[in-house]
Amino acid sequence: xxxxxxxxxxxxxxxxxxxxxxxxxxxxxxxxxxxxxxxxxxxxxxxxxxxxxxxxxxxxxxxxxxxxxxxxxxxxxxxxxxxxxxxxxxxxxxxxxxxxxxxxxxxxxxxxxxxxxxxxxxxxxxxxxxxxxxxxxxxxxxxxxxxxxxxxxxxxxxxxxxxxxxxxxxxxxxxxxxxxxxxxxxxxxxxxxxxxxxxxxxxxxxxxxxxxxxxxxxxxxxxx
Amino acid sequence: xxxxxxxxxxxxxxxxxxxxxxxxxxxxxxxxxxxxxxxxxxxxxxxxxxxxxxxxxxxxxxxxxxxxxxxxxxxxxxxxxxxxxxxxxxxxxxxxxxxxxxxxxxxxxxxxxxxxxxxxxxxxxxxxxxxxxxxxxxxxxxxxxxxxxxxxxxxxxxxxxxxxxxxxxxxxxxxxxxxxxxxxxxxxxxxxxxxxxxxxxxxxxxxxxxxxxxxxxxxxxxxx
DNA sequence: TCCAGCAGTCGAACAACGTTCCGGTGCCCG
DNA sequence: CGGGCACCGGAACGTTGTTCGACTGCTGGA
Numbered sequence: 001x002x003x004x005x006x007x008x009x010x011x012x013x014x015x016x017x018x019x020x021x022x023x024x025x026x027x028x029x030x031x032x033x034x035x036x037x038x039x040x041x042x043x044x045x046x047x048x049x050x051x052x053x054x055x056x057x058x059x060x061x062x063x064x065x066x067x068x069x070x071x072x073x074x075x076x077x078x079x080x081x082x083x084x085x086x087x088x089x090x091x092x093x094x095x096x097x098x099x100x101x102x103x104x105x106x107x108x109x110x111x112x113x114x115x116x117x118x119x120x121x122x123x124x125x126x127x128x129x130x131x132x133x134x135x136x137x138x139x140x141x142x143x144x145x146x147x148x149x150x151x152x153x154x155x156x157x158x159x160x161x162x163x164x165x166x167x168x169x170x171x172x173x174x175x176x177x178x179x180x181x182x183x184x185x186x187x188x189x190x191x192x193x194x195x196x197x198x199x200x201x202x203x204x205x206x207x208x209x210x211x212x213x214x215x216x217x218x219x220x221x222x223x224x
Numbered sequence: 225x226x227x228x229x230x231x232x233x234x235x236x237x238x239x240x241x242x243x244x245x246x247x248x249x250x251x252x253x254x255x256x257x258x259x260x261x262x263x264x265x266x267x268x269x270x271x272x273x274x275x276x277x278x279x280x281x282x283x284x285x286x287x288x289x290x291x292x293x294x295x296x297x298x299x300x301x302x303x304x305x306x307x308x309x310x311x312x313x314x315x316x317x318x319x320x321x322x323x324x325x326x327x328x329x330x331x332x333x334x335x336x337x338x339x340x341x342x343x344x345x346x347x348x349x350x351x352x353x354x355x356x357x358x359x360x361x362x363x364x365x366x367x368x369x370x371x372x373x374x375x376x377x378x379x380x381x382x383x384x385x386x387x388x389x390x391x392x393x394x395x396x397x398x399x400x401x402x403x404x405x406x407x408x409x410x411x412x413x414x415x416x417x418x419x420x421x422x423x424x425x426x427x428x429x430x431x432x433x434x435x436x437x438x439x440x441x442x443x444x445x446x447x448x
Numbered sequence: 449t450c451c452a453g454c455a456g457t458c459g460a461a462c463a464a465c466g467t468t469c470c471g472g473t474g475c476c477c478g
Numbered sequence: 479c480g481g482g483c484a485c486c487g488g489a490a491c492g493t494t495g496t497t498c499g500a501c502t503g504c505t506g507g508a
Contacts, residue, residue, distance in 0.1 A: 020485080044466065054487035056467080061485095065466065114336065114384060119399055124410050127419065132412040141416050143430065149385065150378055150431030157377025160338060175343055186348050188356040192365050195351065206367065206442075207374030207435075214438030244456080268495065278458040280497085285456095289495065450508090457502075465494070473486070478479100 021053055023061050027071040034072060034109045042068070070118055076103055076110040077122030082129035089137035090212055096130060097155050097208060104159035108166075111159040127152075139219050147215050154207055162200040245277055247285050251295040258296055258333045266292070293337055294344060300327055300334040301346030306353035313361035314436055320354060321379050321432060328383035332390075335383040351376070363443050371439050378431055386424040 029050045034042055044065055048055040062068055080103045085092055104111045127148065134144045183190035253274045258266055268289055272279040286292055304327045309316055328335045351372065358368045407414035 043464085045464090048487095056469095056488080057486050059467070112338065114338075114388070118388075121409075124403070124406075124413065128410040128413050131416075135412055141418075142426070145416065145418055145422060146427045146430035147434065149382065149427050150434060153377045153381025153385070153431075154374055157381050158373065161373065161377070164338070164342075179348070182348075185345075186352040188359055189348065189352050192355075192369065194365075194369055198369060202366070203370045203373050206370035207377075210371065210374060210435050210438035210442060211431075212438065213441050214434035214436065217437050217441060218434060267493085269493090279495095280459080281457050283496070452507095453505090455502105455504085458500090460498090460500105462497080463495095466492095468491080469489090471486105471488090474484095476481105476483085478481095 021051065021057060021061060023071065025051065026058060026061060026068065027075050030068050030072040031075055031107065035107060044068075069113055070120060073110045073113055073118050074120030074122040076107045077120065077126050079103055079122075082126060085129075085133060085136070089133050092133045093130065093151070093212065094208065096126075096133070097151060100126065100155050101159055101204060104155065105162070108159070108163035111156060111163050114156070114160075139215070143215065143219060147211070150211055151208075154204075154211065158200065158204045158207065165198075245275065245281060245285060247295065249275060250282060250285060250292065251299050254292050254296040255299055255331065259331060268292075294342055297334045297337055297342050298344030298346040300331045301344065301350050303327055303346075306350060309353075309357060309360070313357050316357045317354065317375065317436065318432065320350075320357070321375060324350065324379050325383055325428060328379065329386070332383070332387035335380060335387050338380070338384075363439070367439065367443060371435070374435055375432075378428075378435065382424065382428045382431065389422075 026047070029047055030042060033047060033050060042065075044058055045055045047068070048058055051058075058068075062071075077100075080099045083092070083095055083099070130148050130151065131144050134147055135141075139147065179186060179195070180190050189195050250271070253271055254266060257271060257274060266289075268282055269279045271292070272282055275282075282292075286295075301324075304323045307316070307319055307323070354372050354375065355368050358371055359365075363371065403410060403419070404414050413419050
């Protein structure tokens with residue numbers, strides 16, 4: 001439709017007016033749409049409109065809406081490719097996790113949408129780099145697996161908690177009030193008054209430090 | 225309707241035939257229904273049918289379907305109340321996390337449904353016990369917060385990964401084949417061949433050990 | 449004794465969603 | 479030139495969450 005307004009000679013240069021609809025374009029549009037309203041108001045119709053395409057056309061390239069979500073989630077993984085490995089495994093893991101966290105905070109929905117395995121190429125290459133780094137550092141196979149999962153849960157969970165708790169300031173304030181009203185039941189939580197509104201950057205850094213410290217200590221003490 | 229078939233005298237004994245519909249009964253039925261098919265085929269109509277009630281009656285007790293999910297998720301928290309504190313903080317934390325994990329594996333959907341803050345009384349009392357234990361152990365307020373979040377992410381994430389990867393054996397086998405076919409791109413993952421089908425019990429125990437070890441070491445080395 | 453009012457219930461309906469059916473294009477290759 | 483194929487899309491179906499307004503039976507005050 002925007003195409004039709006361009007002058008004819010300009011149009012004749014390429015037989016296809018637009019690049020044909022591909023899975024990549026669908027994925028990109030889905031990410032765009034999910035970024036706009038975090039509520040997850042992703043709709044097949046809205047997605048098609050955004051692409052200037054009929055709704056049912058999507059189903060030629062994609063089997064189901066779940067596929068679109070899986071693609072979008074994996075695209076966020078792929079958006080931050082693993083950095084080149086250095087000589088310090090601890091630094092490598094830290095930057096890998098930090099960049100992953102930044103990507104998750106840029107696309108908060110991808111931290112929450114986790115109902116499916118989501119073992120796409122993006123996730124796999126990310127995991128590959130993580131496990132390769134740990135393996136190169138000399139850890140046992142058992143330690144590598146366990147450590148990679150706890151590290152994965154840490155980034156993912158941290159970003160998810162931060163994202164869900166950030167939503168709706170009104171609800172958060174209400175929750176804080178409710179917490180202080182029931183301070184008899186939750187003395188510790190009410191005392192430190194930082195459960196709902198917290199410094200997530202240092203929370204993340206400290207948690208990461210615990211895991212890495214414990215991992216090295218346990219590996220030094222003797223393998224499993 | 226089943227009520228109408230009972231003989232009249234039996235009916236007259238109590239004015240109210242059934243205990244009236246309460247939020248508690250709705251919550252219990254929702255948990256039941258979610259336990260049956262993990263897909264999350266929870267429907268307001270199905271829920272009402274299960275309770276022998278018209279569909280729209282639910283909306284007198286509950287504002288929206290999200291409320292029902294929040295209630296169900298929090299009910300799983302409340303189902304495993306915090307054990308009485310002992311003298312070993314490490315053992316306390318371990319049993320708290322282990323029982324939480326068992327509950328999550330009993331109700332796999334509650335590990336996956338995490339789109340909302342879910343700061344209900346069940347979650348709060350669980351968190352309260354965790355942070356109280358860590359505080360009693362002498363950790364800094366900063367360490368308590370960071371540690372409780374990383375521990376929370378660990379249980380939650382471990383159970384979620386285990387649950388999502390357990391679904392659909394066919395898909396998992398396909399994934400394993402795909403992994404080995406692309407072994408050039410993911411040498412480490414393909415080599416240890418345990419990414420998709422793993423021993424989650426020891427993964428969980430090891431990860432927990434890393435965190436607790438690192439936490440104690442860092443606290444001993446001097447507060448933040 | 450009556451009757452207003454309220455807690456609780458529900459049938460019918462609405463809008464939106466994911467998805468399928470089937471009919472269309474236009475291009476390529478024989 | 480003409481059949482087939484990759485690709486597109488309008489219309490429709492069944493299901494979902496939710497709302498509207500009407501109905502019931504109880505309770506308490508006049």
